[in-house]
Amino acid sequence: MIKKNKKKPMKPDLKQLFLSMTRLRMFEERVADLLLKDEIKCPTHLYIGQEAVAVGVCEALKKDDYVFSTHRSHGHYLAKGGDMKKLMAELFGKSTGCSQGRGGSMHIAAPDIGYLGSTAIVGADIPIGVGAGLSSCVRKSKQISVIFFGDGAVDEGVFYESINYASLYKLPVLFICENNLFSTHLRICFRQPADNIFQRIKTFKMPSKRIDGNDVLEVYKNTCAAVDHIRQGKGPYFLECRTYRWRAHVGPWLDIDFDFRSKAEVESWIRKCPIKKLEKAMLKKKDFSAAERDRIIADVKNEIDEAYRFSQESPYPDAKELLNHVFRD
Amino acid sequence: MRKIKYSQAINEAFHQVMNREKNVIVMGIGVNSPWYVGHTMEGLFKKFGCNRVIDTPVSENGFTGIAVGAAMSGLRPVVIHPRMDFMYYSFDQIINQAANWHYMFGGSVNVPLTLRGIVNRGGEQAAQHSQSIQALFMHIPGLKVVMPATPSDAKGLLISSVLDNNPVIYIDDRWLYDIEDDVPDGFYQVPIGEAKVLKQGKDVTIIASSYLVYEGLKAAEKLGALDNIDAELLDLRTIKPLDTSRIFDSVKKTGRVVIADGGWQTAGASAEVSALISSEIFSSLKAPVRRVCLPDAPAPASKTLEQVYYPHSEDIYLSVKQVMGYKEKA
Ligand SMILES: Cc1ncc(C[n+]2csc(CCOP(=O)(O)OP(=O)(O)O)c2C)c(N)n1
Numbered sequence: 241m242i243k244k245n246k247k248k249p250m251k252p253d254l255k256q257l258f259l260s261m262t263r264l265r266m267f268e269e270r271v272a273d274l275l276l277k278d279e280i281k282c283p284t285h286l287y288i289g290q291e292a293v294a295v296g297v298c299e300a301l302k303k304d305d306y307v308f309s310t311h312r313s314h315g316h317y318l319a320k321g322g323d324m325k326k327l328m329a330e331l332f333g334k335s336t337g338c339s340q341g342r343g344g345s346m347h348i349a350a351p352d353i354g355y356l357g358s359t360a361i362v363g364a365d366i367p368i369g370v371g372a373g374l375s376s377c378v379r380k381s382k383q384i385s386v387i388f389f390g391d392g393a394v395d396e397g398v399f400y401e402s403i404n405y406a407s408l409y410k411l412p413v414l415f416i417c418e419n420n421l422f423s424t425h426l427r428i429c430f431r432q433p434a435d436n437i438f439q440r441i442k443t444f445k446m447p448s449k450r451i452d453g454n455d456v457l458e459v460y461k462n463t464c465a466a467v468d469h470i471r472q473g474k475g476p477y478f479l480e481c482r483t484y485r486w487r488a489h490v491g492p493w494l495d496i497d498f499d500f501r502s503k504a505e506v507e508s509w510i511r512k513c514p515i516k517k518l519e520k521a522m523l524k525k526k527d528f529s530a531a532e533r534d535r536i537i538a539d540v541k542n543e544i545d546e547a548y549r550f551s552q553e554s555p556y557p558d559a560k561e562l563l564n565h566v567f568r569d
Numbered sequence: 570m571r572k573i574k575y576s577q578a579i580n581e582a583f584h585q586v587m588n589r590e591k592n593v594i595v596m597g598i599g600v601n602s603p604w605y606v607g608h609t610m611e612g613l614f615k616k617f618g619c620n621r622v623i624d625t626p627v628s629e630n631g632f633t634g635i636a637v638g639a640a641m642s643g644l645r646p647v648v649i650h651p652r653m654d655f656m657y658y659s660f661d662q663i664i665n666q667a668a669n670w671h672y673m674f675g676g677s678v679n680v681p682l683t684l685r686g687i688v689n690r691g692g693e694q695a696a697q698h699s700q701s702i703q704a705l706f707m708h709i710p711g712l713k714v715v716m717p718a719t720p721s722d723a724k725g726l727l728i729s730s731v732l733d734n735n736p737v738i739y740i741d742d743r744w745l746y747d748i749e750d751d752v753p754d755g756f757y758q759v760p761i762g763e764a765k766v767l768k769q770g771k772d773v774t775i776i777a778s779s780y781l782v783y784e785g786l787k788a789a790e791k792l793g794a795l796d797n798i799d800a801e802l803l804d805l806r807t808i809k810p811l812d813t814s815r816i817f818d819s820v821k822k823t824g825r826v827v828i829a830d831g832g833w834q835t836a837g838a839s840a841e842v843s844a845l846i847s848s849e850i851f852s853s854l855k856a857p858v859r860r861v862c863l864p865d866a867p868a869p870a871s872k873t874l875e876q877v878y879y880p881h882s883e884d885i886y887l888s889v890k891q892v893m894g895y896k897e898k899a
Contacts, residue, residue: 333870
């Protein structure tokens with residue numbers, strides 16, 4: 241087992257964790273609303289319910305650490321410090337979007353904060369993230385590379401190739417598997433013979449843990465330990481975070497009209513809301529007051545309103561620019 | 570004859586061929602999902618069960634190879650992808666393995682495998698959910714490639730693909746799913762490798778495949794109505810092997826050609842058709858061949874860029890006008 245970092249037990253900034261999760265949640269709720277109103281048209285995979293993973297991980301990172309993600313990536317982008325206005329604009333296909341309207345929801349990037357991009361091909365971000373770890377190693381930088389992916393990506397062969405490679409060469413990579421039990425409509429038990437991803441990883445001689453992905457403090461503490469291990473040059477680390485997506489695989493709906501998941505199951509996970517869990521603990525321990533909480537929520541609402549206004553005032557890309565960005569000069 | 574939709578014709582082909590041929594299985598991501606693209610897989614799981622309708626893990630490379638092995642040992646698998654973009658993971662199995670094995674072993678083994686890739690684009694889906702990569706497959710010896718445009722061909726060519734003794738890439742386009750037309754209700758095949766003239770004409774040949782067939786028909790109508798130009802429309806139906814005799818017959822008659830293909834222009838399907846025409850029947854041409862294809866860019870998300878990215882009937886119309894206006898310099 242990995243020894244806990246004895247030098248400086250990382251103290252989580254609870255208000256920051258609450259603020260960051262609230263930003264993710266309220267942003268996605270607004271996006272859901274805009275999807276329902278048919279204002280946003282691009283295929284959009286909402287992160288609602290999984291916020292503790294992105295926030296717990298990203299709060300333990302440095303600004304220049306790399307992050308790679310998937311089709312479900314708004315949360316990772318925002319938690320890493322991505323600009324909300326640029327994200328909103330991208331969802332509307334505006335030229336001020338973080339991908340200048342070329343990518344839409346599934347393809348967002350913010351290289352200035354280490355967020356090198358999200359891909360809509362399941363599993364494809366995993367070797368790419370390992371590659372950034374290789375780069376960091378060759379350049380002797382202290383940056384680590386963090387890769388977010390779902391349990392569906394673990395079905396792909398390239399996942400195992402990447403794990404093998406990262407472990408063999410002891411690359412500075414943190415694998416974050418968000419096991420939300422589903423790949424679209426298909427539960428993990430129909431895709432993998434055992435629901436034991438974290439155990440499989442141990443056979444590659446990589447430290448690996450299963451943690452509660454709905455407990456932001458648990459995610460944060462485990463990420464701190466993992467990051468410490470990686471920065472010491474001891475090689476990659478794997479966290480399987482158990483969580484659940486509340487909404488449909490794609491789009492704003494709840495996905496309970498079919499027989500692959502029940503309303504009761506969704507509700508049981510809503511009762512395990514990661515934000516409510518933190519909020520309750522903070523109020524109880526007087527880490528913040530109800531008034532402070534309300535102020536945070538009001539500030540976030542303003543930020544989202546501002547992002548929406550920005551997206552609406554922004555222009556679309558000019559049709560004449562179609563062939564821009566095919567190559568870099 | 571009754572009319573059904575293109576998507577229903579595909580579904581009917583699956584039901585009929587699986588009913589008749591007990592060694593046909595289908596596999597792919599989401600084949601038993603409640604919202605499978607255009608409901609083209611509806612009812613199959615219920616009727617044929619989990620042994621023959623396999624909703625796979627997200628493992629394209631693996632399950633394509635598994636299908637190759639199953640095909641070589643007595644089954645006729647159909648591997649299905651809800652977007653062609655997801656097929657890239659499986660290219661080794663398709664190209665190095667499925668396409669080569671028959672030749673490589675001197676004809677002693679064969680791979681009766683159908684790979685159905687759906688072109689599923691538009692709606693701001695961007696670069697990785699929009700591709701139409703028929704040309705990549707067309708390049709590979711040992712693969713056949715079909716791209717039906719009409720509902721009756723969608724059904725007949727699917728059945729032919731499944732019954733063929735070789736790997737066949739079957740490409741259907743979601744933009745065609747709601748088109749309704751006559752479809753025979755019985756079991757029938759449309760031969761692979763045969764193009765079809767959908768509209769006779771004498772002035773110019775529009776050669777098209779898949780959704781651009783309908784865009785071509787619209788363009789031909791407008792050319793007739795506004796410009797008194799009588800365009801012939803040739804639906805390729807199969808892009809490998811190409812039906813060169815029907816292509817050449819039409820071009821010899823009209824002397825002018827516009828080729829419309831929904832993939833990228835550079836080294837695309839249209840390039841092959843154009844090269845064959847100029848190398849084999851150059852003297853029949855009265856004007857240079859023109860092509861209507863995708864520009865050399867990945868698919869963009871934003872609607873303003875999408876609008877100029879995908880070719881439509883107006884692009885075909887304008888290309889035909891250019892071809893008709895061509896005057897040889899003295
Ligand atoms: C190579 C590939 N195959 C299939 C798909 C279709 N697809 C998109 S998301 C998805 C499910 C992925 O599940 P998971 O990795 O667990 O992520 P989650 O959606 O749960 O966040 C699938 C199958 C795809 N995008 N790419």
